[in-house]
Amino acid sequence: MPILSFFKRSRSKDSRKVESKDRGILVFENTSEVIRAEKVLKVEGWKIRVMGPPPEIRTGCDLVIEFPLIEELNILRTLEAVGVEPLQVVPVNSPLLHPVDIFQVRDYGRYLMIRAANMKLTVDKDTLTIVNVSGGGCPDVPYLAQEMVGMPLAEVPAPEEIGHTLCGYALQLAYEEMRRRC
Amino acid sequence: MLAVVGTVPEQNFPLVIGRVVLEGNVICIEGSRAPVNRGTPALLAAAIKVGEALGQPPPVGYLAGDIGLGEGSRLLYARLSETAVNDDISAIAFHYLQPDVDWHNRVLFTVEEMKKRPVLIADAGFMYAAKMSGQAPNYDLFTPDAGELAFLADEEAPHPFYTRGFILHEEIKVPTLIERAYQYENAATCLLVKGQPDYVADQKGIYASVDTPAEAAMEAIGGTGDTITGIVAALICAGLEVKEAAVLAARVNRMAGHLAAATPATQVMDIVEQIPRALVQVSKEHNVMGGIHYG
Amino acid sequence: MGTIVDARGLSCPQPVLMTMDEIKKVSQGEIEILVDTDTSKENVSRAALSKGWEVKDVRQEGEGYRVTIVGS
Numbered sequence: 001m002p003i004l005s006f007f008k009r010s011r012s013k014d015s016r017k018v019e020s021k022d023r024g025i026l027v028f029e030n031t032s033e034v035i036r037a038e039k040v041l042k043v044e045g046w047k048i049r050v051m052g053p054p055p056e057i058r059t060g061c062d063l064v065i066e067f068p069l070i071e072e073l074n075i076l077r078t079l080e081a082v083g084v085e086p087l088q089v090v091p092v093n094s095p096l097l098h099p100v101d102i103f104q105v106r107d108y109g110r111y112l113m114i115r116a117a118n119m120k121l122t123v124d125k126d127t128l129t130i131v132n133v134s135g136g137g138c139p140d141v142p143y144l145a146q147e148m149v150g151m152p153l154a155e156v157p158a159p160e161e162i163g164h165t166l167c168g169y170a171l172q173l174a175y176e177e178m179r180r181r182c
Numbered sequence: 183m184l185a186v187v188g189t190v191p192e193q194n195f196p197l198v199i200g201r202v203v204l205e206g207n208v209i210c211i212e213g214s215r216a217p218v219n220r221g222t223p224a225l226l227a228a229a230i231k232v233g234e235a236l237g238q239p240p241p242v243g244y245l246a247g248d249i250g251l252g253e254g255s256r257l258l259y260a261r262l263s264e265t266a267v268n269d270d271i272s273a274i275a276f277h278y279l280q281p282d283v284d285w286h287n288r289v290l291f292t293v294e295e296m297k298k299r300p301v302l303i304a305d306a307g308f309m310y311a312a313k314m315s316g317q318a319p320n321y322d323l324f325t326p327d328a329g330e331l332a333f334l335a336d337e338e339a340p341h342p343f344y345t346r347g348f349i350l351h352e353e354i355k356v357p358t359l360i361e362r363a364y365q366y367e368n369a370a371t372c373l374l375v376k377g378q379p380d381y382v383a384d385q386k387g388i389y390a391s392v393d394t395p396a397e398a399a400m401e402a403i404g405g406t407g408d409t410i411t412g413i414v415a416a417l418i419c420a421g422l423e424v425k426e427a428a429v430l431a432a433r434v435n436r437m438a439g440h441l442a443a444a445t446p447a448t449q450v451m452d453i454v455e456q457i458p459r460a461l462v463q464v465s466k467e468h469n470v471m472g473g474i475h476y477g
Numbered sequence: 478m479g480t481i482v483d484a485r486g487l488s489c490p491q492p493v494l495m496t497m498d499e500i501k502k503v504s505q506g507e508i509e510i511l512v513d514t515d516t517s518k519e520n521v522s523r524a525a526l527s528k529g530w531e532v533k534d535v536r537q538e539g540e541g542y543r544v545t546i547v548g549s
Binding site for chain 2: 021070071072074086099101109110111124132133136138140145146167169170
């Protein structure tokens with residue numbers, strides 16, 4: 001079977017499901033929040049749309065905003081700045097999924113490494129300085145590493161302040177866990 | 183010849199296409215420069231070192247600046263969906279790009295229309311997009327780490343951030359995750375799973391595992407996952423079959439870490455410098471199959 | 478007379494590494510490399526060219542090939 005026709009066939013078979021796999025939805029308390037959020041996000045240039053919620057969503061009002069999931073961190077920060085925060089943020093295709101809450105911890109003696117999903121943060125236990133940021137796949141990861149490596153854990157900017165993507169968000173979770181432990 | 187597609191963590195870095203060379207600890211491409219700290223520059227540095235040792239021409243980089251806002255990535259996606267890479271490109275390594283299903287599909291479509299289809303390697307953000315698009319089996323090689331493998335194994339997760347707890351659980355072993363990834367058709371033809379040990383697998387199961395030199399510190403060092411991908415990409419271009427290239431790359435990466443006496447605070451360039459020595463050493467041993475377990 | 482590099486029975490990338498090594502050692506003259514696969518034959522030839530050497534001759538020998546390269 002030629003590759004192209006397989007590709008075309010699988011595209012049409014579940015194209016709607018596949019195409020929305022990288023989209024998420026923001027659930028708000030009421031419609032006026034949805035309208036405010038939509039305005040702000042459109043002004044910032046995001047490709048979003050307002051739609052009815054999937055059946056699995058039981059909270060919030062009758063309208064949700066669909067957005068590019070990968071940019072969740074950046075979008076939440078934008079909404080927070082204007083005082084509009086969603087009740088829930090979930091992937092469109094799998095609204096029952098939630099952010100990882102399991103961490104892998106590795107103690108190297110002098111160094112402590114914490115992994116959240118695909119992101120790893122390593123700290124020197126003696127100096128409480130960040131010695132490494134690794135993992136990830138989104139372009140803000142090398143950028144975050146640049147900003148964070150070498151800085152004291154207590155002073156370093158939190159990933160949620162300067163990151164943009166879900167990888168940045170995962171690093172934020174690792175960072176919070178690290179602060180809890182150190 | 184090898185093509186590498188990825189981003190540089192600098193917003194003003196332009197969209198550049200050209201041969202990439204290494205000058206000290208900086209990669210240079212058409213007058214633009216980027217330090218080798220981690221990410222796509224680290225992959226390129228490693229590929230260049232292997233290529234030099236094997237008499238291969240420098241890789242061609244398709245690079246753009248992107249700090250996570252996605253603009254640079256979209257420039258790259260657009261460029262690659264308009265015009266395919268040259269016919270003399272025998273392998274493409276897709277790396278740090280903002281995951282985007284629609285753009286990914288357009289690029290894959292263009293690549294598949296090439297007369298001579300290059301070997302397709304995906305890692306990082308582009309691998310996430312490939313999985314999200316349901317097109318993983320169209321790739322020859324994925325190089326996930328343990329966390330990313332769990333994401334591949336979770337057929338519901340759109341990104342590693344949303345991997346379900348029961349799949350992330352410590353008890354679940356890598357071979358089980360590999361099986362699940364293949365079961366749901368979310369794995370490339372070959373998988374090189376970076377970890378302790380490194381695993382090379384395909385649809386039939388684990389082909390080989392590589393556990394020496396055992397350099398535990400490598401996992402914490404930013405860029406060592408990228409260097410192994412650069413090494414395997416260059417070896418594939420040098421004529422090795424994908425699975426064999428993966429096994430050798432795992433050994434060479436570890437050996438380079440060992441020769442650099444790596445600690446969690448080591449920087450990736452120190453490891454890159456040891457790649458040529460590591461390649462010579464491992465190639466000699468490889469014929470005696472040290473440190474590799476098959477099956 | 479040149480030197481002979483016997484890379485038969487060795488898997489990629491050993492034949493190329495041995496060739497590069499020999500090129501570095503002698504820096505000029507003639508080298509004959511014995512390989513047993515098409516891939517190694519091509520890789521060795523390409524590697525020689527990358528170092529500015531010429532591929533003087535490639536002939537089948539038994540199950541494999543004898544690649545003769547010349548450098549100056």
